[in-house]
Amino acid sequence: MREQDFERLFERARRRAVRHPRVFRALVTVRATAGVGFVVLLGAVGVLMIGWALAPLFDEGLHEAPLLTVLQATVAIPALHLAQVVSRMLRGRFPPPDGLALHRDEAPALFDLLERLRRRFGTPPIHTVCITGELNAAITQRPNRFCGLPMRNTLVMGLPLALATSPRQFVAVLAHEFGHLRRQRVALGGLGCYLRALWHQVLENMESVASPLQPVFTYITEIETPLYCAESLVLSHLDELEADACAAEVVGAKRLGEALAEIALKHRFLADDYWAKVYAQANHSERPSILPYRHMAAALRAGFDRQAFADWFDALGHEQSDESRLSTHPSLRTRVHALGLEVPGEGASTDNAARRFLGEVVGQLASDLDQQWWQGQQRTWRKRHWEVSRALGKIAKLESEGQQLGVSERLELALLVERYAGDRDPLSVYRELMPQAPGRPDALLAMGRLLLSRGDPTGVAYLRRAIREDDAVGLQAAALLIEHYEDSGIGAAARPYRKRLGKLVRQAQLVQEALDAPLDALRSLPPGLEMHELRALVRDIRRHDAIRRAYVVRRRCDLAPRWRAYILVLCVERHMADALGDAAQEIESGITIPGLWRVTTVVVDGAEEAALCEVRGARFFSRKDGAVRV
Template identity: 30%
Template sequence: MDQQTYTSLVHSLEVDATIHPGRFRGKVILLGSMAYLVLFGLLAALALLFWFAFEAARAADRAGSLIRLGLFALFMAPVFVVVLRMFFMRLPVPEGRVLLRADAPKLFGLIDKMRKQLKGPPIHHVLLDDEFNAAIFQRPRLGLFGGHTNYLILGLPYMLSMSPQEMAATVAHEYGHVCGNHGKVSAWIYRQRQTFTALYQQIGDGAGDNLVYGLLAGLLGKFMPYYSAHTFVLSRQNEYDADLTATELVGAKPNAAGLIRGELLGRWIDEEFWPTLLRQADTRDKPAFLPFSAMGTAFKAGYGQWATSETLARAWGEKSDLYDTHPALRERVEATGERCKLPACIDVSAAEALLGGRTRMLVDEFDQRWWQREKKEWRARFQYASRAQARLLELRRAPLDALKLQELQELAVLSAEFEQPDKVVLAHLLAQPGGPFPRAEYEYGCLLLAGRDDKGLGHLANAGAADARLRDKAARVGFSYLAKYGDERQAQQWCDRVVAG
């Protein structure tokens, strides 16, 4: 199934799920159940086939027949084992710092209250990790045959950014995923999706090795896109259901404010906070501030950067896509009944309110863990940057015409890395014989597009053609430019050509 057909299928299923949500949910359950029946049938067929072959070989009482049976068993055993293992597949235990009730009594009190309101299953483990996110994870203990351990995973950066009410809405959203019939079906569908994806990958890897694997890969290849489209639509529908749970338990205003804050601040952390911190490695052998200690202050001080009408308009204008089961921000907020509005700067964070006196200790713990993990790479970068910037100063002292080709390339790359791309240097280098110069082509193309010069597209295409490592970056830059100043269809066609090489 090609991308256009898959997209059309998803859109038609979304209409069906909106008009007849109960019927659509039943359809997905039936589709998954039938798939499991097929797998059980396959296991039974393989077992019967082997048994009949064994009986035939024993009746013939010939050494050649037994040898052929052994070869057949050797041929078929991996298929049987792969399918059998799918029924007992165990997902990895999620990583994170375990929080006990004594560590955060207010947080656990909030969870207890929600469990009582929703009559939901217990949360067996609460984990704190370093992501700007929150999630709930059901880990099957016996694969297909039941038994689940529930993990609530909360990101420390997320807790440092949200108000207590916004954090409560997030916890309610995540807990809503495992409550009631919706939660059970969601968890079952999630595990199924994992099972069939793993099975498809395993069999697809061996499709060229033997006829049976090839046949199974062909059958799953037809089934998986159809199944993925149905489960994708149901997963997105479940996000709306979980948002509704958060609105009912905590309120529409804090739920909507948390959604908007999470979207805007999450982008700012990726685009500004972490790059600013990591750039210190170019001038310092140790950061002036450690990340988690600085986050609370940075979120407040940077409010004027991430909470603007421009950043909100950009986020609000984005549409849902097929790469994320979460609907777009606008659709989620409007579903709560609220409007587009910038969240207020908070005085007390959810971490301070729900983790209490443990917050400082946990922040220090995460900082030290981060530094121990990053220290080696940080110091290696500092040493490299010190040498590279000294070399850049040396190259800057010489006239361009006096530099050899290799030195010109070095100057172009180092100036782009430690200062900003130098248009004069790049143009001079690209005019020299002895190319291609893919990195220079890429930087020059970006500069031209920044000035609304379409010639930059040609340089990006040249960069991608000369160096496969730059292909995706060049394609993204060109796509964004064409989508902004042209049309998306033209942008996609250009992007496809660059990616194809």
């Protein structure tokens, strides 16, 4: 379904929800319950058919009418298939909440707060508290393992949330979550939420289950999935606004608005600034010296400019991404205005909720979360450190040659500086390169992209030249020009580039078909890559010990002759072919050489490698010496 059609469904559902919110929630729940019930009924029919088909085998029917009994028994085969299909469709993936379990004796102040809020809101108790590394909080409900009722409630709370908010703001956030529990009394309460989630899962399973009934299931999902997703999205917005209203009755609209804005501000700071600096340590250190959760409180106290608060909130009204109606939550501005506030107040407390409600256990929680984070990031971190170290060494070597560098080496230097030397300006390196290579499409693209990212309109000329020089690079250049003109408010100027982009996309599809063809189906041509481009491929390949040799060939599409299309072939031992699939995808996603690329694996010394050996200049890497071989 097109995005415009889905937006129309969303808008119609939103209007119904605004007029009759309780009725809307009840109808969506009934719709989900009926859908799940229909699937369960299909399963029951399958089981009953199995029983009917096999019953004569156990009541002497086989002796009285053997032929009829055998024919009747064959009905059990499609019935069994139907029961299996239904079991697969009802197989919901609802893992238990992930996080560190927190017990009452570890944080008595937090559990006392939860009990006071439970009594104030009149909700069921919180059975479990889990601490995660997210700047968020949620109360999840799962049916009882044995009878389904009563529901078990788990508070999933991020340690960053307690570090980022004052005690008053923290109480307001928890009040919002208890507001969800209070509102869920409507339409079967938490069980209704579970049924709605289960129906969404069933619809997803219908699309993937293999069965002769697949055309019927496809017809159902094509009609039901967009409508139900639109209604669920509206219901999600409605739940958030109603939970805000419930919380405002207890803690006050002003305090809740202040908490919502404070969390949004600090979420942006952590995502855009703090985590980027944490991961930037991999460029110069094998292990992080700043541990993300141990040092987060200090970073939140001093790491961002609070003077930008009012300007940032005012800018939200002009940011399409933050105001998108199709996100799972209403925008911050919508929520604040629904509370009757124009602009939320600014939090001024220097204390944080972690110190008040978690006490001494904060250090242990931060240490455990840091350990989990490092276990998940250790391999990627060290790989990044190795990659950056080699690249910086290559940069130093190239710069030591000074004026003796050729065009190919200067372009390699510019690419390395842009990708790995974050403290240096790559634009200056590209400027030095342009007089020597005025028509290089990749250099033109880089110049245009960097200039436009800095608000310099002279980048437009470079992108226009890149479109004329190379179609593969022109695809990216046209997209950048369209984005630039639309952001500048002159969308009419982007019209010829939209037409050009459409043509290039169609050509790209034809070239992709040529790339996807088997290696022996079409003629492979010498790659014609420069030395610095081959070295870049070697840097990505050398990290994977299973790769014995590597070849690169060029594919030509007669309907798009200007396109650069390459196949990178990795030769591995037979027993390693399947295990290298993820590595091949990783290498393909990391290739920066202009053109379309396909990375595939073949068996060492097989017939496919023998065919590649006949292409002049195709082999460029061998594990024997790990060097570029042309």
